[in-house]
Amino acid sequence: MTATAISAWRKPSVIPGFGLALGFTLAYLSLIVLIPLGGLVLRTVGMGWPQFLAIALDPRTLAALRLSFGASAIAAAVNTVFGLIVAWVLVRYDFPGRKIVDAVVDLPFALPTAVAGIALTAIYAPNGWVGQYASAFGIKIAYTPVGVFIALVFIGLPFVVRTVQPVLEDMDREVEEMAATLGAQRWTTVRRVVLPTLVPALLTGFALAFARAVGEYGSVIFIAGNIPYVSEIAPLLIVIRLTEFNYAAATAVASIMLALSFVLLFAINLLQAWSRRRLSHG
Amino acid sequence: MADVAVPSGAVFTGAATEKRAVRIALTTVALVFLAIFLLLPLVSVFYEAFRSGFGVFLKAISDRDTLAAVRLTVLVAAVSVPANLIFGLAASWAIAKYEFRGKSFLITLIDLPFSVSPVTSGLIYVLLFGAHGYLGPFLQSHGIQVIFAVPGIVLATIFVTFPFIARELIPIMQAQGTQDEEAALSLGASGWRVFFRVTLPNVKWALLYGVLLCNARAMGEFGAVSVVSGHIRGKTNTMPLQVEILYNEYSYQAAFGVASLLALLALVTLIIKTVLEWRYAEEIAATRRH
């Protein structure tokens, strides 16, 4: 980079290599991510409204999207509750094996999704370890939307735990002691003092778990049963359309999913920024 | 601390903690939840893999196609992890050591693959390189096959593991600032020398951590690879795809055998990760935001 290239858009620095590092970054980013994703957008735009709407409003598409987004929302909500409890217990209580339990939380990050998928299916199938008790009560888990939900809980949990945990660790315990000296019972303190400060982290955790769940494929398809209109998730529908060489349909569904995810993430980001603004420093 | 040195008979509980009964209840809920949702699947993989004995397991994993899948998986990881490693270093260097406009937008773009479904990740390469893709006819006329072949699998894997290493490196490099590099430069070291002797040693644990996570995902990726692979036995099947095929053929024992190898990989990853976190807790804490 020559001196003349140092213009208003970057601060001068004595450290060499800016041109090379940023150049490589942008080139690699473009080749791997931006151009291929651009292709998807181009295809979608190229197909025109009538064809796009026909695919988007196809009942099978709608059913798949509803299941993917619905089950993901419920799973992320469940994970927000239990993830908070897990993070709370890991940060605040001491019990034998705490560090090992802490490590186990990351299992869904490390375990390949296909492995998780067949393992969950084995457990929740009608003859499985858990499935047999459920079916004794007439409840079917595997090969139903409930199975989809179970798989999405599995893959989403660490996102919530790992976003809430550092915030809990940094939390000033004096604030809680303060509430106690002012006469607040423990539950009141938790409800009115602790939980409100955790809201941004909980929202982030929810958003991450949700975003991951919406696109999830490997862990779901084994346990879902994949019955069209009932337990067929949107990513599977993309794969099915592809194997039918129906590229337009695959592209349209993928674009809708992408767009919906972005809108939701954007909304949650706004919500987060709003709640974080009030908590900024101090 | 709450239970320490409280004389018997005193009804004190710490002001900033819950009653003992509540603590026990919450701990139980958390542990039971983790046991059912996380531990049980892991245990069941190994149980199913070995339920008919070790011999059957060995036979299942020494199958010719399975071994080919293992080789392909290692190959894919051996290409995609270094590729993303070099990218991660370049991106974190550019982002952490300089101030320029559009930086946060660049970070957002780097994170983009996290919010794309693995299936879509595969699809975009099919749209680009497939027989009906933008570059399909051109590639076909030159006899190059990307989709339903190893290059496509590698590309899709690089896409889904794209942010892993950069994400670990950017925050820690930002936290470390530029003073070390400036000091080394003022002592007359060249740019590359500064990078290898000052910057890299400063981030080595975060780097290893990122490589570990990237590798686990690269070897275990299923959705994206499934779309571009074509499922040709012995040729374009990675281990996770091999699991699927065996499972769909009702070869449960074999499917779980291969799955147990992948689960073992996950366990090893977790163990190394945990040991790293225990030993280099402070250094890694800066990067701990998934």
Added chain:
Amino acid sequence: MNAMTEFADDQSIALGAPVGVTIENVAKDFGDSPALHGVSLDVHAGELVALLGPSGSGKTTLLRILAGLEAPSSGRVLFGGEDTLGLPVQDRNIGFVFQHYALFRHMTVFDNIAFGLTVRRRRDRPASAEIRRRVLHLLDLVQLSGFEKRYPAQLSGGQRQRVALARALAIEPRLLLLDEPFGALDAQVRRDLRRWLREIHDRTGHTTFFVTHDQEEALELADRIVVMSKGRIEQVGSADDIYDRPASPFVFSFIGESSLLPVEITDGTVLVDGAPSGLSFGETGTRPATLGFRPHDVTLVSDDGPAIRGRVVAERRHGARRRLELQVGPKQLRAEIDVEVEASRAIGSLVAFQPERWRIFPA
């Protein structure tokens, strides 16, 4: 800054009748390291008491035990004669102010101050109009009227401190406990708030404990000072007692500037480095002791008579006078004395002096 006169009905702030506090032999162990060894203290209602000591002296632990945030390992604490053992922190009716304020970041100033009232059980809770009246009154008291809709992040350090105090006063506490209340503030703000706290105390009459490591703060503010060191009380007394009649070398050196020299007392004469210092201490026999004096309490004497002698190793301007750092005797003992600027000596020269006021402590 003088809004004090605007208050007519101060009684409405201090409805919680102040209580006397008795601390009997209180000890506290954290694991195996003792933080307090058998501390006893009597404080009468309405007193303003400073717990003064260096970090690790146990002063904050004692404050937290009073609040009920820690349980003593042994001993008793009585409020107005009533044993507090087993009385949970929520029911103690204590106003506590933390060093870093511990304000509720997600609540407005109004909600922070009202918190202690709004968490009461329904039958004890004042009506919301009454809560509002009290909060606004307190805001007036801490000179923050008009700030009720702000969030803590929008306040300066001194303003946050005043919100923290108003919040503690809102529950009409029997006892006010302040942990390093001015520790995180600038010097100027500290001085203003210190004076202001004294005025509030004089008008509201709470029994108040405050923890500090700043002797100036303790001397200026407190009715009585409790000097603590290593988990023990070294001395309890007024500012004059502590300054002029220190009970131990620790108190002497911790409060004000001081020099301590090991000496020997032989038949009524104080020997420094084996030579007579010109000081006499009415006592027969021979024993080692510690001589303490303050740098500004010395006079230079002629070199041929009895005196303490030292060699100047450093000198610096100190206010209106000049401070000399001396090396006394061959054992590298250090002492500091103040002299008139024109009487200053060159580095390396020998100086003979005698303390005008001094104390002898058993060695």
